[in-house]
Each structure stands twice: as structure tokens, then as C-alpha cells.
Amino acid sequence: MRGLALHPLHQTTSEGPTLHVLSANVRIFNVYPQLRNEGLQSSKAMIKWVAEHPADIICLQEFYNEPRPTNDGAVFNAVRQIGKLQKREVFLSKTLSNGIGGEFGMAIFSRFPIARRGTIVFNKLTQNHGMWADVCLPSRDTVRVFNAHLQSMSMDEKDIVDSYSSKAGLKAKGLGLLRRFKRGMVARSTQIDTLVRRIEASPYPVVLCGDLNDFAYSYSYDQLADRLQNAWATAGTGFGATYNGKLPFLRIDNQFASRDWQVENVRVRRDIPYSDHFPIEAVYRLKPLIK
Template identity: 65%
Template sequence: MRRSFAFKCTLLVIAWLLIAIACVQIPARTFWPASFGALTLPVALGLNLVAVVYWLLRNWRVAALPALVAFLTWPHFQRGLALHPAQLAPMRAAPEPTNQTVRLLSANVRIFNVYAQLREKDPESPTKFIQWLAESSADVLCLQEFYNEPVGSRTGEGRLFRSVDKIGKQAGRQVFLSKTLTNGAGAEFGMAIFSRFPIVGRGTISFDRLTQNHAMYADLRLPSGDTIRVYNFHLQSMSMDEKDIVDSYSSKAGLKKKGLGLMRRFKRGMVARSVQVDTLIQRFEQCRYPMLLCADLNDLPYSYSYDQLADRFQNAWATVGNGVGATYNGALPFVRIDNQFASPQWQVEEFKVNYEIPYSDHFPTSATYQLRPAPPAQ
């Protein structure tokens, strides 16, 4: 009787797992409840592994079923918890750079904490962050929620926020600044791509209207003569306060007070991101160059937007990382919303989340890519 019940539970877990995977592939604009079903996928994956262990101890023949499911769904497991022990080898040599190597850094810089309340914990954080980016060895920097004060700006901060000059020209990089707002004092908000490789093409992709949630790209000429395209994009924000989220699950009263409003905002964000990522996929499919993508997705690895990208590109963390790879610098644990992706022409050599740089609510990510040799012409 106990084995019969355990077997039924195993079948239910497998059914749950398959339904959750199906939910991941349904855009929220079509059927938004599927997005909530998709968020249960890591639980179903974990329970299926528990079933594998249980049946190995009880009946190895039955264990073959959840083991086969675990094998077939392993790429989904890797999306949330990457396992690559070889990358942890202490004597692992760093790859030698070539004229087809690209070192890429991505960061949501939270407007460099320009407002006083953002730098209460560390008043020097803007200076430290800008200096760290300027001195970075990365060939290409993709920055979201960018902020710059050009010459003639009347904010009274002097040279502190001359970020385009400090990260760009003074550091030997060209810059493409995609501005979404210039305020009355002359300060500029938007996103930016900095490159030590020549920028030979550029463009901006808006989602209905140009806001901080948009995309930009730059075509770069490598020393090898190859042209590549780097996309930098920021999908729809949650517009959810971290304190409200923590309060909602800390007590029943908090859930009743905050839960419904949070769910509405979460739903609106999911619907918007599903539209935005489909817009980007159409543009990606038209690109003839090898692509590297840097993104603040504002979405988890078990979401439609992540799934659409992971189906077409290599996720750098899932390819060579270890662990969860959380990128959110806040009270919510294990949240990875910042990602880098690479088209199949690239070999992902290294990927790192820079936890030593705590100056924003996002940790920067950095990676090294090697362009694979082009296949011989037929």
C-alpha cells in the first residue's frame, strides 16, 4: 500500500513537472496564470530528484522513470542551479586571449546612486562604482539605468557624475549612449554601451515608446576583422517595493494587506515582458552577425522571457557557472535577474558575478567569450 501511494505521488510530481514546463512556454499576454504555474517549476524539479533517490533505495526499476524525466529536464534544472565542477578546479588556467576574444561586463548601475537616499550606506559609492567601471579590463561594458552629467550640467555635483568621459574617452573606449531622458539641469538618463573595439553600427529598439525599459545594440569590429553585435536591454520593471514583498510573506496579515496589489503588479510586468521579449526575438532573427546579449530581464530563469532567450542562445551562467548565481543585491535571496547570452558562434570561457561590487541593487556580471572559427564554405 505504501509503495502504491509513493508511486502515485511520483506520477503526480512528473505530471506537475511537465505542466510547469509547458507553462514556461506560454506568454503571459496570452494566458497570464501560466506564468504563476511556471514559477513552481523548481519545486517540481526538486521533488522529482527526491523521487529518484527514494526509488533507488526501494526499487531501482521504478527509479528509472523519474531518472529518465530528470535526464530529459536537466537543462531546465541547470537554468536555476548550474553545476560545472570542472570550472572550480583551483589550477584551472585562464584562457589565453586572441583577436577573437571578447571580455564583456554588464551592470545595472542604478543611476550611480545620484540621489542622496540611494547612497546613505556609502556616500562614496558613486565615485567607487564609476572608478571600478573605468578601470575594468573588460573590452565591452553594457550598462542599464545609466546616468551622466555632461559639461554644462547644472546639478551642482561638479565632475562627480561625468560618467561618459570617465568610463569612455578617458579609459580608451568609444561610447553609444541611448538617452531616454534629459532633465532640466542637463543630466542624461538611459543605457550605454562602451567599447574598446570600433563601433561601426548602432541602433535603439523601443517598446511602444522609449522609456528606461528598452533595448540598444552596437556593431563592433574585432581585431580579427569580424563584426559582432552586442545587445543591451532592460525589460519591464516589477514596480514592486522589496519591503512590500518581504511583508507579504512574513505574516498572514501582511499577505492579506500586500498580496493582491503585488500580484496585480507582477501580472502587469509579466504581460509587458512577454511582449517585449517577442519584439526582441524578431530583431535577433534578422541579425546576421554573432551576437552577445546583456540584459536586466527583471524575470527569473523560470519565465517565458528567459525561456525564449535560452531556447535560442547560450546562457553564460547556465553554461559554465556553479550554483544559483544570484545577481540581486537585496533582502530577497537566490534571485538571478541579470543575464548574459551568446549565440551559437561563441564559446563561453568564463562567467562571474561580481559580489565584491555592492554599489547598486544589482551585482555586475562579467564573462569571457571566444568566437568560434567560421565553418568552411561548401
Template identity: 65%
Template structure:
């Protein structure tokens, strides 16, 4: 039987078409055609099966392998989004580095576990999280879901949550707190950027009403006299409880009971996130400074949100990491929803996820960037 009429060849062609369609789906915002989000989510499966098809044809009839393997090469950046592969990469030695080096920590600190249902004995996790962040050697800290009790606030917890003072002034950093809520006791909720270098300008980007889902930015003057812009943002939550997700795929009864509600919430969240990321990308396009982005995307690497950022920026994990790089600290495995991105002026030297810091439902991440060429302020 001719190869082109064989069942294996037809399956290979269909797999290749699946890859292309899934990639196309990742470029369609949910507010335009929401079912595309599910097509994009199938991309890692399609990429893996296409690679297996290439290996199959290498053994069976190697000239045919050029089709799936050629597609695998062309779509390798998409493969790297979900499973980074750099087995022989070695971080550059300090002596070999040229240009200004900047180390950045990004973390969703889950309001330092201040709520009663998050607290543990003696506020151990809260104290340890604040201490670890304050003592972290990073030059710039981007903290989402931030909580602060200003010095002088009367609190039964003492000074545990004087976080701006502990992470900022006491650690030799400037602080920019983007407040979304101040409660009756004077405690502040929002996001924060801390910097060992001068913050020369700053601002907040709301997505309509200012909520925890917003963005903030700071222009920072480096010792090299370059000015860079750092963005930190928190996109719309998936609005789904982890238990409901686990229940939905654990049994048919769970799927029937939870499935429709989860689908509805997932759709609403995706529409909001895709509109929010489009709003941010338009802002990024107007910025002339080298940029660093720290984000709780609340979305996976195979999504429109991630795709739009990856079109303009380097993802730190995909550039230098190995493996999945999951950042969600929960029962859902292999989920990377927290990311750092860098504009083309930067080289990513290193990136790692701090799995040893389990105090939030997100693991913190640290990256080291190098700005090789001096940029003039504009």
C-alpha cells in the same frame, strides 16, 4: 501490492506530469494566459522532487527509477537554468585559446546612486562605482540605468557624474549612449554601451514610448575583422517594492494587506515583459552577425522571458557557472534577474558575478567569450 498500484508510484507519475506541465507553462506568454506564469515558477520544485523520486526508486526498486531519472536527464537544461552544476570545469588557459576572445561586463548601475535617497557620505558609492567600471578590463561594457552629466554641465557634485567621459574617452573606449530623458540641467538618463573596439553601427529599440525599459544595439568590429552585434536591454520592472514582498510572506496580515496589489502589479509586469521579449526575439532572428546579449530581465530563469532567450542562445551562467548565480543585491535570496547570452557561434570560456561590488541593487557580471570561426559581415 504491484508497483503500479502503490502510492509511491502514483506520486512519482504525478511529479513527472507536474514537471511537464510546468515546462509547458514557461512557454506560454502572460498576454495569452497569465496564470501560466505561476505554473512556470513551480518548475524548480518539481524538478528537485522528481530527482529525489529517482533516487528513492534506485534504493527501493531500481527498474522504476528509469522513469524519473530519464525525465531528469531530458530536462537537465531546465535544471541548469536555476542551479548550474559544472564542478569539474576548468577555464581554458590563454595559450590554449583559439579565435577572437572578447570580455564583456554587464551591470545595472542604478544611475550611479545620484538620487538623494541613494547617496551616502561624500558620494562614496557613486565615486567607487564609476571608478570600478572605468578601470574594468572588459572589452565591452553594457550598462543599464545609466546616468551622465556631460562635460560642461554645471553641477554641485563637480565632475563625479561625468561618466561618459570617464568610462569612455579617458579609458580609451568608444561610447554609445541611448538617452531616454535629458533633464533641465542637461543630465542624461538611459543605457550605454562602451567598447575598446570600433563601433561601426548602432541603434535603439523602443517598446512603444522610449523609457528606461528599452533595448539598444551596437555593431562592433573586432581585431580579427569579424563584426559582432551586442544588445543591451532592460525589460519591464516587476513594479514591486522589496519591502512589500517580504511583508507579504512574513505574516498572514502582511499577505492579506499586500498580496492582491502585488499580484496585480506582477501580472501587469509579466505581460509587458513577455511582449517586449517577443519583440526582441523577432529582431534577433533577422540578425546575421554573431550576437552577445546583456540584459536586466527583471525576471527569473523559470519564466517565459528567459525561456524564449534560452531557446535561441546560450546562457553564460548556465553554460559554465556553479550554483544559483544570484545577481540581486537585496533581501530576496537566490534571485538571478541579470543575464548574459551568446549566440551559437560563441564558446563561453568563463563567467562570474562580482559580489565584491555592492554599490547597486544589482551585482555586475563579467563573461569571457571566444569566437572560434571567422564570420563574414552581412
């Protein structure tokens, strides 16, 4: 089931190479003043946790990096910290810079060589875009990893809570929320069509990580689920909610994989609270070719 997955006795195989994948919307590592806490503790903890994670592939949305030390020292030098500890290659898809040279965008880190890479533009290059990397596994197999961030719902959590808490709240907030939801849905439908075309053109087994900003019964999810297997729906148990906020049961972050893969296991890391999204980690096993 898309919403509630029930796989307590998920069966796996022992043949074929594995790929451990971590994906997360890291909310620019809380660099903005309104997101910071004392001593930048959440920023430091989030970058340290990602850097120490044993995943082979790390896909990050809302990524932020400061290549040169600033008044905050090297706290936000995320590329160096995450790449250096486990000798990962990095593909940073940069969308914009700030006045101190800080870089915003998305990133793919890999413990294995990246042979080719590219950016997928949705109309124009913004924080909402896609990227891909061809990764060469030790087994000599090549796989294509996609990382994507679709259009935000552009709806404030407090407005949503107010709208369903009372009739007055619904009257005051409901119409505006509906308009914003519609605009986001139209934008995401165009973006997912672009992304799907690139997935269908892949010559290699595919793993897709992304913040879809959409529900399990949406057009965006449908287009991916028609072509790929959703990791949580295949091997998870429970709702798999990834939104770290007051709205329950929202799984807007996902990992998908082509049928070339066996989903060994998947987990939403609800113990990692530094962003408004919980990370997802999964292990995939590449199925042997049938001769």
C-alpha cells in the same frame, strides 16, 4: 540547469578571438538624494570601478551622465570617465534629461570600433528599451552586442518580505503584489518578443546583456534560451544571484550569447555592492568557422 548551475570543470578551447564583457544595472550611479551617501562615495566608487574594468565591452542599464559640471563637480560625468581611461567608444541611448542637463538611459562602451548602432523601442521610448551595436574585433570579425532593460516588477522589496512573513502580511500585501507582477509579466512578454525579432535578424554573432527583471523559468528567459546560450547556465557554478537585497537567489540580470561563441568563464561580482544589482562579467571565445 537554469536555477542552479554546476560547472566546476568547465572545458574551454584556445582557438578564436575572445571578447571580455561586463554588464551591470548601475542604478543611475545613486544620483537621487535617497540613494546618495556621504561625499557621494558610492557614486564615485561605482563609476571608478567601471572605468577601470578591463572589459572589451561594457553594457550598462539605468545609466546616468552629466556632460557639464554641476554643483557636484564632475562626479557624474560618467561618459567621459568610463570612455577616456581605456579609450572606449560610447553609444549612449538617451531616454530623458533632467533640469541640469543630466542624461538618463543605457550605454554600450567598446574598446573596439563601433560600425553601426541602433535603439530598439518597446511601444514608446522609456527607460525600458533595447539598443545594439556592431563591434569590429581586431580579428576583423564583426559581432552584434545587444543591451536591454525590460519592464520592472514594480514591487517593493519590503512588501514582498511582509507578504511571506505572516498570514496578516500575505492578506494585506498579497493581492496587490500579484496584480503588479501580472502587469509586469505582460509588458515583458511583449518587450521580449520585439527583442527576439531583432536578435533573429542579426547577420553577426550575438552577445546580449540585460536586466530582464524576470526569473530563469519565465517566458522572457525561455524566448532567449531557445535561441541563445545563457552564460551562467553554460559556465557558472551556483545560483548566480544578481539581486543585491533581502530576496535570495534572484538572477534577474543575465548575459546570453549565440552558438557562435564558447563561454570561457562567467562571474557575478558580489564584491561590488554599490547598486541593488551585482555586475556580471564573462569571457567569450568566437568559434572558428567550419569549412
